[in-house]
Amino acid sequence: MNFLLRIWRQPNAKLRGKLVDYEVRDISPNTSFLEMLDILNETLVTGGTEPIAFDSDCREGICGTCSLTINGEPHGPDHPGAVCELYMRKFRDGATITVEPFRVGSFPLLKDLVVDRRALDRIVQAGGFISARAGSAPEANSILIPKYDADLAMEAAACIGCGACAAACPNGSAMLFTAAKVSHLSFLPQGHPERESRVLRMVSVMDAEGFGSCTNTYECEAVCPAEISASFIAKLNREYARAAVQRGAGE
């Protein structure tokens, strides 16, 4: 298969970027999208030019490192799945494909298609944990958790932290990311002692990092490789309201 690629090149955050055209030829339909970029990079390197910088690591959709916007869609057209799980057979032969980084104000660009997503780490650092010292844990089966709650917690916990939700959102909101972590921990009894402070702190850091608010466009859910449901955002809002009222009442 042959493709015309229009790829975002930008040496660093200070210099201006632009889309550059590249032709790739004789690509097998069983090549993954990232392998197609590897092939292009190989020809760039042997030709003496700098290869295109892009992020990837596990290449099986679980580490959350890859972060490309393809024809305007974070992770490309094959949902649900990360861009490392996208194969060229999903495209028409001869297609023109535009490749850009995740575009979110809170993810500063590092180079070409690579962005800095440390803002997401800072949201978790604000309270996305249960304080449990190694050595102090009670016997595991002393905490009974109904299967339904455990399954729901697992659904929220499946988030891979890629940031596609924020990249897809017209408001650049990281509500789905934050909601997934708040929901995961508040569905479980172990998460209850820190329930209020957790949601208040995480939301406040999320806002401080410059992420937008949710206006229910559901673009986040549509592109999420881990199929995190937007209903967790409603859960986040309820948790926040509950905590804010309690805090307001002086509890």
Add this chain to the structure above:
Amino acid sequence: MIGRFDAKVPPGPLAQKWRNHRDHSRLVSPNNRRKFEIIVVGSGLAGGSAAATLGELGYRVKCFCFQDSARRAHSIAAQGGINAAKNYQNDGDSVYRLFHDTIKGGDFRSREANVYRLAETSNNIIDQCVAQGVPFAREYGGLLANRSFGGAQVSRTFYARGQTGQQLLLGCYQALCRQIAAGTVQMFPQTEMLDLVIVEGHAKGIVTRSLCSGKIERHAADAVVLATGGYGNVFYLSTNARGCNVTATYRAFKRGALFANPAFTQIHPTCIPVGGEYQSKLTLMSESLRNDGRVWVPKRKEDRNKAPGEIPETDRDYYLERKYPSYGNLSPRDISSRAAKEVCDEGRGVGPGGRGVYLDFADAIKRLGEHTIRERYGNLFEVYEKITGEDAYKVPMRIYPAVHYTMGGLWVDYDLMSNVPGLFVIGEANFSDHGANRLGASALMQGLVDGYFVLPNTLPNYLAGQMGKRPSPDSPEFRESEKDVRARIEKLLNVKGTRSVDSFHRELGLLLWDKCGMSRHEKGLREALKKIPELREQFWHEVRVPGDGDDFNQSLERAGRVADFLEFAELMCIDALERDESCGAHFREEHQTPEGEALRNDENHAAVFAWEFQGDGKPPILHREPLNFETVHLTQRSYK
């Protein structure tokens, strides 16, 4: 040699060793802990749990990872589960049984005392992870669920769907985040360790490079902990993430740390086969598929390009069922892998390149209905279809073995300290617990046991004598090391050849897979030992690394790692040659039973092979740590 080559296994009966050792180890008092700085390299299950726990205890911790976030370490990709001897199923499990299964699974090439401690501590891990909010699978009554796994007759595996590694890692990442917020841990993402600094015979710091800015930095500490994972990517294609590398442990080796059993690499039998020359990684398909799938290839090689449906039953060779009638398709990992290689070597392999065998679900679908198969394996069939474009409900899957895990690693004593005082090595990066073959669901267990419970209890034993001995990062040893690091980067950038880094890596991988992969023999290893230095020579003359050193430069990152793989590969082959026996995953064709099983040589080789670096171009020196089995009885494995 720097330091001492002494396992320091505590005296006393096996079951009391760990308790006795803790009772008599030295401690660091709470108000003194903040005076110690600890470097942890790696943020996976071992490194992340160690950094979080040491931070919580009050030490000042610096944690480094090459990923952009600690949450992306490769532990995240583990699927199956984590073992623990809880005996929740009342099916006869015990600490002793988990210990015995692990020793036997490792084909009697691991240290009894370490493995017993691993089994003993496994239960604390489940408690700890539940307390952190890891959403393990549960039964309707709210109790934890278990499943069974290869190499055991009990159900002792805890799991969170097919994403156990992800959930355990997120638990430990969150604990780490809490310490970062508390200020006890300082996190350095996108920062790669490029050298270990040894001052007066003790590991006292590292030199790093920022992958974003290219900045080289010197970090001094009171102790250095390496938790940098395995070296499976030396084969280029493996189930490891693209970034996994040997650089940190190999740099430590070059500074004097012993490297143990580098030839012990595990090959997983059920992966999706290689599809083309530019394939960048191999994807694992859960071993559970072999419960219902039947493995076969055509009897005649002329049939190998026919569609599977056109090959009648009588022309198919269900070779696992034929060769191992009692275990059949469920034969252990190493046996199944070698059998697949054998039929492909005979020219009967299927799919592109002829390196694949069928895993056929037609009989199971006929027997149980497509619905049941979909319920059991639906997500795996989806992954398979995404990658290959084929519907495994209609045509058989194609599978082939792939490199998955490395049992070898830096040599450590009972305290998980290497021969270099102050250098601790945990998780897959050390050699300690899995012998010559790792059992399923044991890697996660080892990483967390090391990080949460072993290291925090053994590190003070070293630190107690080190108060006030942390050198300045401006001391001559650090400057010297930084100079070396800079010189190497310059050298890589100045080759200015015409070949890409990946092209060398691919060539090395093919060579090793052929000569030092699933099975090895003396002639092949000697050939590899001749070719590797030639390839390395070519690399240093022909590689092209575009861009410069003080910038975001992914080609440079990879070039440094591949340069180390090109040296490390030689060590691996030397070890494989020296270990003149077969054991576990190390299969020397010269040594097999008439049934084709691994034939150990306990008299001469019941030992850990630990290698000491002697300088570039000089052969390393072998040190042997004899393995004394006081509790278990050595037996020959048989799966007929």
